[in-house]
Amino acid sequence: MLAFVISRILQSSVVMLVVTLIAFSLFRYVGDPVLAMTGQETSVEDRERLRTRLGLSDAVAVQAARFVARAASGDFGISFRQRRPVAEMLAERLPATLELSLVSVVFALGVGIPMGVYSALRRDSWLARAFQVVSLVGISLPPFLVGILLIFLFAVLLGWLPSSGRGAVVSLGWWTSGFLTLSGLKSLILPGITLGLYQMTLLMRLVRSEMLEALRTDYVKFARARGLTNRTVYFGHALRNTLVPVITVTGLQLGSVIAFAVITETVFQWPGIGYQFIQAVASVDIPVMAAYLVMVGFIFVVINLVADLLYFWIDPRLRAERVVTAGRLT
C-alpha cells in the first residue's frame, strides 16, 4: 500500500513538473506582453526598460528555473495587467468558480442519476426515450450555445433570471458567496445548468447502462428469488453496485468542471478563474495564464490521485489481490 502511494505521488510530481514547464513555455510563444501592456504611443526605450524589469531579457534556462522554483512555493509573480500578485487574484476568483462547479455537479447528480435509473427500469416508456433525446442534445451541443439559448429563453424572452454576472454576493472572510442572496441564487441557475448539462447526460447514460447490466446479474436474480420488493432490489442492490463507477466518473468530472468552466464563465460573465483566464489570454497576461495552467494541472493530478487511492480503499478485491487486478484498475 505504501509503495503504491509513494509511486503514485512520484508520478504525479513528474506530471506537475512537465505541466509547469509547459506553462513556462507560454512566456515565450504567445506574443509580446510588453506590447500588450503599453499604449501605442510608448517609446522603444521605455519598452526595453520594461522588458528588463520584467526579467524577460534573461536567458531562457534562467527564466525557466526561476519560474519552476517560484511556482513550487505558490508564487506566480505579478499580473502584467492588474499589477497584483497572481496568487491573490486567483484566490479572489476561486470561490465563484467553486460555487458554480458545486451547483453544476449537484445538478448533474440530482437530475442525471434519477433519469438514468428511470430510463433503465422503464426502458421502453416514452419518457425514457425523451430522456435519451435530451441526453443526445446535452452531449452534442457545445456549452456556449446552450448558455446563449438559455439566456435568450430565460433572460431575454421570459425575463425570469439574470443574463450574466453573479448577482449580489456576501463576504465571509476571504470567501464570497452567492448562496446567501436571492439575486446570487438566481444568477447561479443558468450557468449551473449550462456547465452541468454535459456531466448530467454523461451520468445519465452511465447509470442507465450500468443499471441495465446490473439488472442482468445473478445477485439481482437471486434477490428477486428471495422475494424482495422491486424497490429493495433496484435501489438496495442494483443501484448501489452501479455507484462505484459513478463516483469515479463524478470525481474525475469535477476536475474538468472546474477546469473547463472557461466557456460557461465567459458566456455568463461569471467572475471566476476561467473567465480570468480568458481575459489573461486576451491581454497576454502570461503570469495569470501560467498560474491557471499549473493550478488546473494540480487539480487534475490531485483528483486522480485521490480517486486512485479511494478506489484502492473502496474496492476490497483490489486490496486482497492487488497483483491480479491492479493492472486493470490503475
Place this chain on the structure above:
Amino acid sequence: MVNTDISGKGNVMTRRPVGRWMRVAMFAFVGALLLLPGAAGGADGKVFRWSFQSDVLTLDPYHNNETMTLGFLNNIYEGLVRRGKKMEIEPALATEWSTRGADVWRFKLRPGVKFHDGSPLTPEDVIFSYERARSETSDIKPFVDGIKAVRKVDDHTIEIVTDGPRPILLNSIARWYIVPKAWFEKHNTVKVHKLGTAETNYATLHANGTGPFMIKTRQPDVQTVLVPNPGWWDRTEHNVSEAIFRPIKADATRVAGLLSGELDMMYPVPLQDVARINNSGNVQVLQNPEVRTIFLGFDLHRDELLYSSVKGKNPFKDRRVRQAMYQAIDIKAIREKVMFGASRPTALLIGPGITGFDPALDQRLPHDVAASKRLLADAGYPNGFDVTFDCPNDRYVNDESICQAVTAMLARAGLKVRLNAQTKAKHFQKITAKDTSFYLLGWTPASLDMHETFSYIAATGSQWNCGGYSNPKVDGLLKEIATEVDPRKRQTLITEAMRLHKEDIGYLPLHQQALAWGVKRNVDVVQLGDNTFSLRWVRMQ
C-alpha cells in the same frame, strides 16, 4: 440488523423527525432569502447600469493611455479643460486662459473647486500633476510633451511654459487630469507604478478627483459603482443617483443584458445585431462615425519584400502597384457587406472631427479593376504576385472580415494575397518590429489633431510608421505645423502635407468605422466621436 424488513415501519418512524427538521430548516432558509435585500441599488432615485466589452484598466489617470480608460476616468477626474458635447474644448478646472508671448500660457483656476475628500484645488496640485504626468513611469507623457514648466503665479493662477509655440496645447491637455498632491503623498503613491512592478498602488484601486462622480466600490473585472459628487462645481445635467459599470466581454451576453433590461446602455453593439436591437421596441442603437481611421500599409523601405514571390525588388516601391491595389478595392462593397453600412469610406488618414480634415481632399480614386490590371501590367506584373497580408482579428470593428474582403478584391486584379489574421498582441508585435510586407492598422489621435496622426505614422522613422514611408517634404511640413499658431496658415500647411501623402499613396486609406451604442429608448446619452462615454449627460425617464 437484518435487511428483510419490507416496508419497514421503524424506518418511517425514524425518518419523520429528520424530515420535519429539514422542512423547518428550508423554511428558515427561504425566509432569510426573502428578508435579504435583492440586487444592489438605491431604493429611490435612478440607477444607471452600463457595460463595455472590457474593464477600466486602472483608476490612476496616469497609468494607461487607453481611450476607454481615460474616458471613464473623466467622470472622476478632470483637466484644466474638457471636451463638450461636440468634442469642443471648454473650460473645466481653468475658467479662462491667455497666451503671453509665443510660449507662455496663463490659466486662471476655477475658485471653490474641491476634491472628493473635501480638500481644495490649488496651484500646487497642478504643478504636482505636471511632475507626475511627465515622470519616467507615466504612460501619458505625450500629453504634456512640449511643456517645459508649470509655475504658480498666485493662489488662483498658474502659467504653462511651452517649448516653442504649441498651437494644440489645449487639445493635448484635455485628457491630462489634475490630481490632488496631498492625497497622493498621504497614500504613498506619488510615483506612477509602472506595469509589472511588485509594489502595491493605492491609486489604481481608489480615486479622489474633482469630477461629477465618485467611486463607491470597485471590483476589477466585475463591477464598479459610482455615485454623484454632491459638491461638484458645475451645474448637474444628469439625473443619476447611482451608476453601475460592468464589463461584459461576450457580445451575445452584452446584447442579451440590454434586451432583457438589465442594462440601460452598452457598447459596442456587434454590427450584425443592430437591426435586431432597433426592432426590439424599447432599445435603440446610436450610430455615428468614429474618429478612428482604418488603413492599409505597405513595406516601402526594403529592397526585397520579406513575404512575397517577387525576388530582388520591392513591387510596393512602384507607385503604380500601390495605385492598382487602391483601385482594386471596392470600398462601397466593404461598407455595405462587411460593415453593414456603418462606415464612412475615406481618402485621407483622418476623418471629420479631427483638426485639419479637409473635405475637398477627401475624394477616393475610383474602384476600377480594369485599371488595376493595366497598372500592374505596366509595372511589370501582368500576372500579379504573391504577398502576405497581416491583419488583427480582435482590435477594430470586423477587422478580419475587412481583410478577407480586401484579399478577395485584390485577387480579382490578379494579386495572390495570403491572409495572416491573428490576435492584436501578436499582430502589433509583428508590425512594429517591421516584420511585415502589407498590413492593416487603425489610428485615432488622442489630441484630435492631424499632426499627431502624421507624426506617429507618416513622419520618417516614426514609431508606428511600420512600412517606412518617407517624404522629406511631408517631414518639413510637419515641423512647421507643430509650431504654426495661425489656424488658417496651419490648415494650408496641413492640407499640403495631406495632399502630398495622398499623391504618394503612402498608405491606402479605407474608412472611418462607426460607433454603435445600444441604449434604452427612455435614456438620453451623448455619444462622443472618440467612443468615450460621459455620465454627466445621462438623463433617465
